Amino acid sequence: EYNINGGLDAIEPIFPIGPGLKNLADGKWTNIGGGVGNSIAYTVETSNIAGGAYNEIAAKTLAAFIGGGQSNYINESSYSSIVGGVQNIVKQSSTYSTLVGGFENLIVSGSVESFIGGGRENKIALNNGAAAFIGGGQSNSIVPSSGVPIGDIIVGGADNTITATQGHSTIVGGHNNAISGYHSSFIGGGNYNVVFGSAESVIVGGSSNYVKSMQSFNFIGGGLTNVIGDVTIAPQMQNNVIVGGEGNLITDVPASILHSESNFIGGGSYNKITGSTHSIIVGGHQNKVHG
Secondary structure, three states: OEEOOOOOOOEEEOOOOOOOOOOEEOOEOOEEOOOEOOEEOOOOEOOEEOOOEOOEEEOOOEOOEEOOOEOOEEEOOOOOEEOOOEOOEEEOOOOOOEEOOOEOOEEEOOOEOOEEOOOEOOEEEOOOOEOOEEOOOEOOEEOOOOOOOEOOEEOOOEOOEEOOOOOOOEEOOOEOOEEEOOOOOEEOOOEOOEEEOOOOOEEOOOEOOEEEOOOOOOEEOOOEOOEEEOOOOOOOOEOOEEOOOEOOEEEOOOOOOOOOEOOEEOOOEOOEEEOOEOOEEOOOEOOEEEO
16 A cells, blocks of 8 residues: 655555654655655655665655665765665766666766666766766776766776776776776786776786886786886886786886887796887897887
């Protein structure tokens, strides 16, 4: 049985009754289908909670939806949805956003048209950016350091982060991978790989590989502890490639020498190109090219 006694033309179940159990649809043209302790605030319009327990739609929210689950919360984010899960949150003007399920996932801070599929403790906070995507995994985050980014993606994995300022970067999976700086960079997987500062650069996989440059189009295929740039400063480098291997380095540090551009190391270990252009080391061990 249902009441039509809450908000204007609002519908709420008569049962259950009692402290903390009653469902309350106080907003205009709102509906609660069932469950326990669900609530829609009086400032909300045309929104629905299908069921579940202790879910809430609050503040000045229009046309929001919570399907079920427990303790999910939408606040001041019109046209947004939480399908289910536990303790998921969409708030702070994150309009047109969707959170499918999982546990303690969060979309906040003006993250318009953003999406989290599931997993746990994932976070999108775009500072008025748009269209970020986290498919699942654990403790992944898209939280730009500045700017208004659009279209960043983390497919899954754990503890991966994108803090790039201009959007369109992607991390497919792995754990503890990070992209920061500018835009349109890619990490496929692996662990502890970092693209810092460099736009349109790629690390396919491996472990502890590092691209740190203020220029673009750098590539590391895989391997271990390979570096393009420098781990402490961000030199001006572009169009450099390390396919794989271990401990290989392309750099132009110290800054007094020429910039390293369009260089290639195929593999091997502890090979180094410094301050050179259009140089190649195919493989081997501790080979060096200096500009």
